Amino acid sequence: MxxxxxxxxxxxxxxxxxxxxxxxxxxxxxxxxxxxxxxxxxxxxxxxxxxxxxxxxxxxxxxxxxxxxxxxxxxxxxxxxxxxxxxxxxxxxxxxxxxxxxxxxxxxxxxxxxxxxxxxxxxxxxxxxxxxxxxxxxxxxxxxxxxxxxxxxxxxxxxxxxxxxxxxxxxxxxxxxxxxxxxxxxxxxxxxxxxxxxxxxxxxxxxxxxxxxxxxRHLTRTNFIVQTKQPISELANFKGIYHLLENNDGLSFQVDSEKIDEVISYISKFGIVKLESAPPTLEDLFMRHYEGTTDSVGGVSQ
Structure with missing residues (x-):
């Protein structure tokens, strides 16, 4: 009981x-x-x-x-x-x-x-x-x-x-x-x-x-930071990628869990120099429910 x-x-x-x-x-x-x-x-x-x-x-x-x-x-x-x-x-x-x-x-x-x-x-x-x-x-x-x-x-x-x-x-x-x-x-x-x-x-x-x-965490996204030898093209067109940003560390973005394998296979073609991933935090989960309805890349927040 x-x-x-x-x-x-x-x-x-x-x-x-x-x-x-x-x-x-x-x-x-x-x-x-x-x-x-x-x-x-x-x-x-x-x-x-x-x-x-x-x-x-x-x-x-x-x-x-x-x-x-x-x-x-x-x-x-x-x-x-x-x-x-x-x-x-x-x-x-x-x-x-x-x-x-x-x-x-x-x-x-x-x-x-x-x-x-x-x-x-x-x-x-x-x-x-x-x-x-x-x-x-x-x-x-x-x-x-x-x-x-x-x-x-x-x-x-x-x-x-x-x-x-x-x-x-x-x-x-x-x-x-x-x-x-x-x-x-x-x-x-x-x-x-x-x-x-x-x-x-x-x-x-x-x-x-x-x-x-x-x-x-299975219902949310993993955070990635990646640097490659060649610029990655058309990543923004992938379904399941959100908050794609370019900064001094390379590209940072979030990926839906079921798309991780597909995304890594794609970016590996550009020669990975650095790849960091972190599981979503409770704050990520929480904000998924309370943030605005639109993500910067990838359409409407789920």
Whole structure:
């Protein structure tokens, strides 16, 4: 049984449909990426999972329990980190962490102290004196020091510097190693790419693509840079070639996966001096869904 199961989830606000038959499933020990632009429906989905919003129709379950009716029970084993943590201004960071752990009723003081050191947090300062990044550290320490089975992380590294982002990534991978599951909603596509085994892209309240990154890459293009002894003629006329540009490194372009063999056979006739290829990144995939409708070469974006 999946740890999280969402089926045909719909949420309407009056005539506006924020979520339109959303389907998600997250397994035990899986890091699941959830991406989309602002207003796509990520936060609405998370609020439904947290029992803060009642679905208009459809079903959402965590641990086999209904997220609306069994929210109190579910929250005992869920840790949530929002993108902007609002904390009690007159309490110190250490006091806030202790309150969260006490409210949850589980967690480790030893792990709390270890995480405070790893995130380089001064726990003696009042929360009103903390920067946004330090407030995020408090939320992350409170979550990872708990004994939660499922972590819901909504833009969790907002305000963190690159060193602390790496510490965060280590904590997520450690949680996975312990058999825990993570829903990571992030606009930092490189972060999702490093951590997540499965990804869903949401757009205007609908899931438009779900799968592993390797599965999604079969649906997109490979990046090439090539230099040849003789100028390559008529490459722009090939079907399946996009964004053809000439620069100091030679020619750069993208190729649909099923056309790679044909393209390489053709350009080899011109005497290859240098050939570099790179798999499409998550950013390439994402932009395929959100960029304009026309490519520079090759016609309409698919």
């Amino acid at each position: 999946n740890l999280v199961e969402v089926k045909d989830l719909t949420k309407k606000f009056g005539k506006f449909t924020a979520l339109d038959r959303v389907n998600l499933s997250i397994e035990e020990g899986e890091i699941f990426g959830f991406i989309g632009p602002n207003g796509a429906g990520k936060s609405t989905t998370i609020r439904v999972l947290l029992g803060m919003l009642k679905p208009t129709s459809g079903q959402a379950k965590i641990f086999g329990k209904d997220v609306w009716h069994d929210a109190v029970e579910i929250h005992k084993e869920v840790a949530y980190v929002p993108g902007d943590a609002n904390l009690w201004p007159n309490l110190t960071g250490g006091e806030v962490i202790d309150i969260f752990l006490k409210m949850r009723g589980n967690g480790s003081k030893q792990k709390r102290d270890e995480l405070i050191e790893r995130f380089q947090l001064d726990p003696t300062k009042k929360c009103r004196a903390y920067s946004k990044g330090n407030r995020q550290k408090i939320a992350l320490i409170s979550a990872f020091a708990s004994d939660a089975r499922f972590f819901i992380l909504d833009e969790p590294t907002s305000g963190l510097d690159p060193l602390m982002e790496r510490t965060f990534q280590e904590c997520v991978l450690e949680a996975k190693h312990e058999g825990k599951s993570v829903l990571l909603s992030s606009h930092i596509l490189s972060e999702v790419e490093k951590l997540c085994e499965k990804i869903s892209i949401i757009r205007e309240g609908k899931i438009i693509e779900t799968g592993t990154l390797s599965e999604m």
